[in-house]
Amino acid sequence: MSLHMRFIKFIAALTLTLxxxxxxxxxxxxxxxxxxxxxxxFNPFSGFWTNAEPAGKPGFKDIKIPGLKGxxxxxxxxLMVPHIFAQNLEDAARAQGFVTxxxxxxxxxITARKASGRLxxxxxxxxxxxxxxxxxxxxxxxxxxxxIGWKKSPATMQLLEAYTEGVNAWINQSGPSDWPIEFKxxxxxxxxxxxxxxxxxxxxMAETLCAWEDDLENTNTYAELGADAFNYLYPEWNPKxxxxxxxxxxxxxxxxxxxxxxxxxxxxxxxxxxxQERDYLNDGPITGSNNWALSGAKTxxxxxxxxxxxxxxxxxxxxxxxxxxxxxxxxxxxxxxxGVPGVVIGFNENIAWGVTNVSQDVSDWYKIHWTGSDRTxxxxxxxxxxxxxxxxxxxxxxxxxxxxxxxxxVFGPVTYDFDPENPLKDCALRWIAHDVPEQSAFxxxxxxxxxxxxxxxxxxxxxxxxxxxxxxxASKNGDIAIQPQxxxxxxxxxxxxxxxxxGSWMNAWHSYIPAALVPCMKNPSRGFxxxxxxxxxxxxxxxxxxxxxxxxxSRRIYNRLSSMTQATVDSMKNMQMDNFSQRAADALPIMLRxxxxxxxxxxxxxxxxxxxxxxxxxxxxxxxxxxxxxxFDSCYTATWDEIAMLENQPNGKVPTDDLxxxxxxxxxxxxxxxxxxxxxxxxxxxxxxxxxPTTPEKETARNIVEESFQKMQAYYRQHPDKKVAYxxxxxxxxxxxxxxxxxxxxxxxxxxxxxxxxxxxxxxxxSWRMIVELGDQVQALGVFPxxxxxxxxxxxxxxxxxxWASGNYYELLFLKSAGENSPRILxxxxxTAK
Amino acid sequence: xxxxxxxxxxxxxxxxLSHFGLPWWSLAIIAGLIxxxxxKSAWQxxxxxxxxxxxxxxxxxxxxxxxxxxVLSGKVGQLFQGASSMQLLWLTGFMGGLIAALGALxxxxxxxxxxxxxxxGYLQEKRRR
Numbered sequence: 001m002s003l004h005m006r007f008i009k010f011i012a013a014l015t016l017t018l019x020x021x022x023x024x025x026x027x028x029x030x031x032x033x034x035x036x037x038x039x040x041x042f043n044p045f046s047g048f049w050t051n052a053e054p055a056g057k058p059g060f061k062d063i064k065i066p067g068l069k070g071x072x073x074x075x076x077x078x079l080m081v082p083h084i085f086a087q088n089l090e091d092a093a094r095a096q097g098f099v100t101x102x103x104x105x106x107x108x109x110i111t112a113r114k115a116s117g118r119l120x121x122x123x124x125x126x127x128x129x130x131x132x133x134x135x136x137x138x139x140x141x142x143x144x145x146x147x148i149g150w151k152k153s154p155a156t157m158q159l160l161e162a163y164t165e166g167v168n169a170w171i172n173q174s175g176p177s178d179w180p181i182e183f184k185x186x187x188x189x190x191x192x193x194x195x196x197x198x199x200x201x202x203x204x205m206a207e208t209l210c211a212w213e214d215d216l217e218n219t220n221t222y223a224e225l226g227a228d229a230f231n232y233l234y235p236e237w238n239p240k241x242x243x244x245x246x247x248x249x250x251x252x253x254x255x256x257x258x259x260x261x262x263x264x265x266x267x268x269x270x271x272x273x274x275x276q277e278r279d280y281l282n283d284g285p286i287t288g289s290n291n292w293a294l295s296g297a298k299t300x301x302x303x304x305x306x307x308x309x310x311x312x313x314x315x316x317x318x319x320x321x322x323x324x325x326x327x328x329x330x331x332x333x334x335x336x337x338x339g340v341p342g343v344v345i346g347f348n349e350n351i352a353w354g355v356t357n358v359s360q361d362v363s364d365w366y367k368i369h370w371t372g373s374d375r376t377x378x379x380x381x382x383x384x385x386x387x388x389x390x391x392x393x394x395x396x397x398x399x400x401x402x403x404x405x406x407x408x409x410v411f412g413p414v415t416y417d418f419d420p421e422n423p424l425k426d427c428a429l430r431w432i433a434h435d436v437p438e439q440s441a442f443x444x445x446x447x448x449x450x451x452x453x454x455x456x457x458x459x460x461x462x463x464x465x466x467x468x469x470x471x472x473x474a475s476k477n478g479d480i481a482i483q484p485q486x487x488x489x490x491x492x493x494x495x496x497x498x499x500x501x502x503g504s505w506m507n508a509w510h511s512y513i514p515a516a517l518v519p520c521m522k523n524p525s526r527g528f529x530x531x532x533x534x535x536x537x538x539x540x541x542x543x544x545x546x547x548x549x550x551x552x553x554s555r556r557i558y559n560r561l562s563s564m565t566q567a568t569v570d571s572m573k574n575m576q577m578d579n580f581s582q583r584a585a586d587a588l589p590i591m592l593r594x595x596x597x598x599x600x601x602x603x604x605x606x607x608x609x610x611x612x613x614x615x616x617x618x619x620x621x622x623x624x625x626x627x628x629x630x631x632f633d634s635c636y637t638a639t640w641d642e643i644a645m646l647e648n649q650p651n652g653k654v655p656t657d658d659l660x661x662x663x664x665x666x667x668x669x670x671x672x673x674x675x676x677x678x679x680x681x682x683x684x685x686x687x688x689x690x691x692x693p694t695t696p697e698k699e700t701a702r703n704i705v706e707e708s709f710q711k712m713q714a715y716y717r718q719h720p721d722k723k724v725a726y727x728x729x730x731x732x733x734x735x736x737x738x739x740x741x742x743x744x745x746x747x748x749x750x751x752x753x754x755x756x757x758x759x760x761x762x763x764x765x766x767s768w769r770m771i772v773e774l775g776d777q778v779q780a781l782g783v784f785p786x787x788x789x790x791x792x793x794x795x796x797x798x799x800x801x802x803x804w805a806s807g808n809y810y811e812l813l814f815l816k817s818a819g820e821n822s823p824r825i826l827x828x829x830x831x832t833a834k
Numbered sequence: 835x836x837x838x839x840x841x842x843x844x845x846x847x848x849x850x851l852s853h854f855g856l857p858w859w860s861l862a863i864i865a866g867l868i869x870x871x872x873x874k875s876a877w878q879x880x881x882x883x884x885x886x887x888x889x890x891x892x893x894x895x896x897x898x899x900x901x902x903x904x905v906l907s908g909k910v911g912q913l914f915q916g917a918s919s920m921q922l923l924w925l926t927g928f929m930g931g932l933i934a935a936l937g938a939l940x941x942x943x944x945x946x947x948x949x950x951x952x953x954x955g956y957l958q959e960k961r962r963r
Contacts, residue, residue, distance in 0.1 A: 003947070009876070010943040017866075017936040021859045024929065035913075039933070042926045043858035044894035045850070048910055049926070052902030175855060181906075185913075742912035793906030 027187055032126045036187045040176075048184055050177035051793040060829040065098060065169040067162065072831040073818040074099060079810060080788040080796040080826070083324040083333075085818035089446075092325045093159040093341040095831055097166025097193070100321055104338040104790040105171070105190055106180035107317045110737055111339060112197040115139050115204040117394060122188045124397040135392040136406050138413040139207065142434045143199035149437035150199070156440045160195050163341035167193035180790060182738055193339070201339035202441055206433035208312070209467035210486075212548050213363040216273060216423055217670035219498040223272045224646045224669060233672045233680075233689075237539050238551050240675070242558040244470055244484055244531045245519035247540045254517065254542045259492035259510070262500070273499070274667050275423035288550050289356035290576070290757055291472040292530035292561060293480040295523065300566040303775040304474035307572050308345050308354025309766040311759045315737045316744060316798060318786030320345075320768050324815060325449065332449040333780065333814050335768050338790075342445040345770060347780055347814075350452040351475045352772040356531045358468035358484045360547040362432035364509075365424055366411040366502030375407060375417060379503050385410060411502055423668070428502055430509065432466045432487055439463035444471075444485075454479040454522065461485045462515045470531035476774040482529035483520035484536040488513045491544045513543055528561045530554070532757070551675045552582040552755035569781060572771045575757060577807040583755035584616040584628055587678045591635065594685075594705040604713050618753035618760075620727025625753070627723075630715060634708035635681070639689055640671050674755075681705075727751060734785055734801065735763055736792075743792040750805050769809065781809035838882045841872040845886025845934050850894070858933075861887060865934035866941025879942035880935045887934020892927030899923060 024039030041047045060076060070087035072095045077083065082099040086092035101108070113119050116139060117131035134140075151157055171190050179190055222230045289310040296302040312319050320335035325343060334346015345354045369379040377384050387407040394402040407414040409428040416422035440463075447460025457473045461483060464471075468486020473479070489496070489509035500507045519537045521529055534554035536545070560575055588611060597608060607627060614624035637644075637654035644654045647665035655662040655671060662668075672680075680687055685701035692699055699707075716723040727749035736743035752760025759765055765785075773779040785804040789796035803810065813824050845865045852860050865887060869879035899907050899919060907919035914922065 006943070006947040010940065010947045013876075013936065013940040013943045017862055017940045020932060020936055021862060024933070025859070038929060039858045042891075042895075042929050043852065044891050044898065044926060044930075045853040046858070048906065049895045049898045052898045052906040054901040055903040055905065056901065177853075181910075740913070742909040792909050793902060795905065 032124075034187075036185050041184055046176035048181050048793075051181040051184075051791055053789075053791060053794040055795050058826060060827040062830040062832070063098075063173070064832050064834040065094070065166065065173075066834040067094060067165050067169070068831060068833040070833075074829045074831065075815060075818060076826045076829070077813045077822070078824045078826055079322070079800065081322045081324065081813065083326065083813070083815050083818075085326045087328065089159060089327050089329065090162045092327050094162040094166035094169070096323060096325060096336070096341055097163035097168075098170050098831065099323070100336070100338050101167040101170035101193070103788055104317055104321055105167075106182040107737060107790050108167070108193065108197070108201070108339040109190060110182070111204050112200040115200040115207065116143070116197075117392070120394060120396040122186050122397060125399060128394065128396055128402070131394050132392075132402075132404060132418075133415070135394065135404060136413060136415045136418070137207075137211075137429065138406075138408075138415075138431070138434050139200070139203055140392070141390060141408075141413070142203045142206070142431075143196055145434060145436045146199035146202065146441075147195055150195070150440040150442075152438075153440050153443055156442050156446060157195070159341050159446070160198055160440075160442065164193050164195055164198065181792060182740075185740070186738070198340045201337060203433060205337070206467045209357045210360075210362050210433060211431065212359075213361050213365070213496075214548075214670050215365045215497070215499045217668050220272050220667050221643075221669040222498060224667070233676065234670070235676060236546060237535065238673075238675045240555060241534055241538075241549075241551060242554055243535045243538045244482060244529075245521045245537050246524075247538050248524075251540060251542050256490065256517070256542055258490060258544070259495060259506070261493035262491075262495040262498065262507075272667055273423040275421055288359075288533040288553070288754070288759055290530070290532045290553060290557060290759070291354040291356045291470065291482075292528060292557060293352075293472050293474040293482070294561070294564070294567050295474075295480050295527045296478050298527040298561075298564060298567050299773070300568045301773060301775060303476075303773055304352075304478060304480055305567060305569065305572055305771065305773045306347070306352040306354060306472060306474040306480075307576060307769075307771050308356070308472065309576050309769045310345065310354075310356065311754075311765050312767040314734050314763060314765050314767060314785050316734050316786050316792075317737065317790035318767065318784050320784050322782070322784075322788060322812075324813075326815070326818070330450040331814075331816070333812055334770070335782075335784070340442065342442050343449050344445055345768060346449070347772045347774070347778060348449065348451070349476070349778060350774075351448070351457065351473065352774060352778075352780075353448050353451075353457065353474075354472050354770065355469035356472075357533055358470055358486055358536060358547070359533045359549055360468055360484075360486065360488060360536065360545050361496055362466065362468065362486070362488065364411075364430045364496045365427040365499045366409075366430060366507065367499055368409055368411075368414060368426050368428050369503040370426065375414070378409060380410065381503070381505055387414070409502065410505075411508065424499075427499060432489070435465070435487070437463070437465050438487075453477070454481060457481065462518075470533075470536075472529060472531065474772070474774055479523055480529050481520065481522040482531060483518065484531070485518060488518070488543070488545060491546075493544050494546075495544065497546055517543070526562065528564075530557050530561060532557050551673065553757050553759060556580055556582045557757055569771055569773055569779065573781070573807065573809060576766065576769050576771070578757040579618040579751045579753065580757070581616050581618055581625075581753050581755040583674055583678070584614075584618075584625070584632075586675070587632055587681070588614070588616065588628060590678065590682045591631065591705050594681075594702045595709055596702075596706065599706070600709075603717070604709070607709075607713055607716070618726055618751050618756055618758075620749050620751040621725050622751075623723070623725055625726040626729040627712065627716075631708055631712045634711045635704055636671075636674070636677055638692075638704050638708050638711075639677065639681075642689055642693060643669055643671055645693065730760075731762060732760060732765075733763055734798075745798060745801060748801075748805055766804075769804070771809065778814055780812040780814060782812050783809045837872045837874060838878045838885075841868050841879070841882035841938070842886035842889075844868045844872070845883060845938070846890045849887065849890040849930075849934065861890075861930065861933050862937025862940075865937035866944070868941070869938035870941040870945035873938065873942050876939055876942050876946075879938040883935035883938030884931040887937075888927040888931025890934070891930025892923055895923055895926045 027034040075083040117134035119127035291308040293306040324333040332348040334343035392404040411428040444464035465487030473481040532554035533550035618625040732748040734745040752758040787796040873879040904919040911917040
């Protein structure tokens with residue numbers, strides 16, 4: 001064979017080999033997603049196979065990590081909860097960072113990325129809009145401001161830095177074989193953690209919990225309906241409501257100086273603003289939570305019991321990560337947020353605490369008066385002000401960098417001016433979570449983690465400003481308390497309800513409710529405190545506030561707690577799993593009364609029979625709740641057709657009452673709250689809104705109820721497959737954070753409803769159920785829908801789901817020392833200084 | 835035949851180096867070097883690579899998969915059009931085999947280009963001396 005021939009053969013083989021290697025190193029496009037490069041993904045030494053954790057008993061290796069001051073011992077229990085025993089707080093924080101990274105690194109990464117508008121770096125153009133809005137809403141600006149505030153408490157900052165270094169110690173000693181599978185699927189590598197990312201995680205929480213407002217929708221609704229109809233349909237206070245902190249005369253002598261009422265003429269002057277703001281934003285105000293504490297007088301043991309179940313987006317990996325932190329100055333157990341140090345909801349030997357969202361509106365829009373078309377200067381009273389530019393660089397995979405300029409006014413960023421179609425294009429966003437905080441959010445939680453008494457609780461939380469939370473508290477020595485803690489602007493009546501005039505400084509937030517007047521309650525004679533995202537106070541509270549408040553769970557919880565005696569841990573379980581809907585209990589009797597059963601045919605009679613013995617519970621195996629939701633929604637939408645017409649929607653569709661607003665409206669408006677709808681249905685049956693403007697007849701509430709019953713009947717005749725038990729009809733799911741179906745649980749057959757204490761929505765619900773009975777020995781139960789590990793290849797990824805779904809709990813293993821023995825201990829790991 | 839098996843065995847043994855931080859495509863280079871050293875023909879090289887590479891990858895993956903009770907492969911299979919755990923294992927083996935086979939072939943042909951191949955293989959030559 002000639003040399004020439006051998007050369008050709010070699011080149012051919014080389015080309016073929018390089019071709020194969022190249023092919024295997026390229027992601028394979030599939031629609032707008034892609035399959036990862038096959039070579040690295042299938043390589044059994046560092047690809048996805050290495051994420052296949054042994055299903056047997058796990059082993060734990062001792063590890064050296066830099067920066068530790070002493071030795072740390074970590075005890076893992078049978079739920080893979082780390083119990084960290086450290087000789088000082090800094091070491092505990094460092095170890096917490098290390099173990100959290102080991103289990104949840106990708107979740108931390110994606111949460112910080114989403115908040116900072118950096119998804120497109122890894123996902124390409126499909127997340128560009130989301131990134132741009134995150135930047136333009138000032139998420140990074142807010143996180144940077146957090147750090148400025150947090151640095152005011154150097155001790156806490158040191159803990160945050162130790163936590164960060166702990167995370168990075170794990171990253172630095174890991175290789176591709178250790179990295180979470182999502183990095184491999186999405187074909188990118190982990191980045192080091194930073195304090196800024198921790199701030200982004202807390203801002204992501206703020207975005208979820210306190211960014212909701214109805215300014216545009218209320219403005220339009222007011223302009224379209226006029227003052228009388230608006231005030232009639234949208235009262236702010238439900239008289240049946242039980243506020244978090246009731247009026248006990250504590251505000252009698254308090255007469256703060258308030259800004260003038262927000263005048264309606266200003267609202268009218270703005271008029272109707274066409275367009276849709278929220279194409280980019282997901283979710284509605286469906287997140288909520290319950291917490292309560294009972295004094296010893298209400299419990300069988302005579303010891304206080306505290307419960308909390310925060311309702312959040314139910315994802316896999318779970319939003320929460322359980323941990324016990326033990327140092328000479330504290331011993332605390334509870335759930336933490338991956339990415340930030342400390343325990344957020346939990347207990348120690350002396351106290352227990354929990355949080356629910358306060359749900360006050362701390363997010364306002366101000367209409368800016370530009371003085372030129374370049375939008376660099378604007379009028380404020382008699383002055384002309386210049387905007388400050390903030391430059392955002394959005395990296396997009398496979399595309400050039402996108403550079404965005406965001407204009408900041410004295411109120412905040414002008415979010416939507418890039419989009420001439422957006423109704424808020426000339427408005428600036430004033431959001432509490434943009435502010436430099438008074439102190440670190442961790443100060444509050446670390447204070448509670450270490451707390452021993454009511455005084456410690458009262459000292460710990462006042463610096464916590466956003467997202468405002470109802471901090472419930474109980475202590476071993478018998479105190480119970482609750483405080484809707486946050487930073488709240490002092491508002492004039494109705495201020496913040498509508499888009500405001502940004503041409504007048506008078507409309508800005510000038511002061512905040514002083515700490516001493518933030519509502520609070522300690523040891524009430526009724527023997528319990530509670531919150532479920534309802535109003536913080538009754539209208540007699542001397543300050544005006546507004547928000548998105550819950551009306552059903554709180555009433556049910558109040559009723560049950562009021563009548564409860566001899567409470568035990570079991571009765572608490574029963575309450576957290578309570579599927580009784582106050583909405584159904586209020587509405588159904590009225591609807592049944594209005595329905596003329598004699599007019600129904602046999603099929604209608606059989607549907608009606610389903611309701612006869614219904615106990616208003618949304619249980620998985622029941623048909624009645626499926627039917628009721630359809631009937632109620634139908635009533636609701638048939639009533640508010642006038643609003644849909646005013647909204648000028650292309651499809652004329654009325655939303656259901658859980659959103660109160662529609663998509664694709666030319667003019668976005670807000671729909672009445674369900675409690676008000678039911679009230680009008682009962683008390684004002686000939687209200688003009690019951691009449692269909694499109695028919696010559698004059699319909700009343702009775703007609704609406706009958707007509708919607710027939711609609712329901714027709715619907716199930718056409719779709720017999722939908723006439724199924726509630727759990728099946730609803731399609732509850734736990735979605736993977738990266739929306740990968742294979743890593744999700746998509747067919748949960750459970751009960752619950754957002755209007756019941758067990759507040760399940762399709763993808764939202766009790767993200768952590770905790771019950772703590774304080775006493776000489778703390779008895780604590782808890783469960784969340786997921787597992788400690790974020791790895792879909794681990795048996796600890798979703799091992800708690802079944803227990804959670806069936807309404808069961810785990811005894812939380814609260815260790816006194818590292819040496820304590822328990823059959824539930826899986827293994828021990830020592831961390832020592834490198 | 836003996837050389838082929840020996841080469842396959844060495845590829846299997848040294849291919850695990852990628853466990854210690856080498857990238858996945860190092861398998862092609864390792865196979866190429868071993869084949870250049872041991873294999874007498876291009877076909878032998880290809881066969882040794884295919885055998886060594888596929889067994890290496892399939893066994894490494896199978897060990898992890900069986901300890902994991904196929905929890906993860908069941909989920910990953912859904913991302914690959916519903917492939918079963920077994921199919922994923924075969925696919926892994928096939929990929930490892932192909933990478934090593936082509937690497938080995940290139941290595942052997944590269945050596946042939948530089949050094950005129952003798953009628954007999956390395957071992958025989960050595961023995962004769």
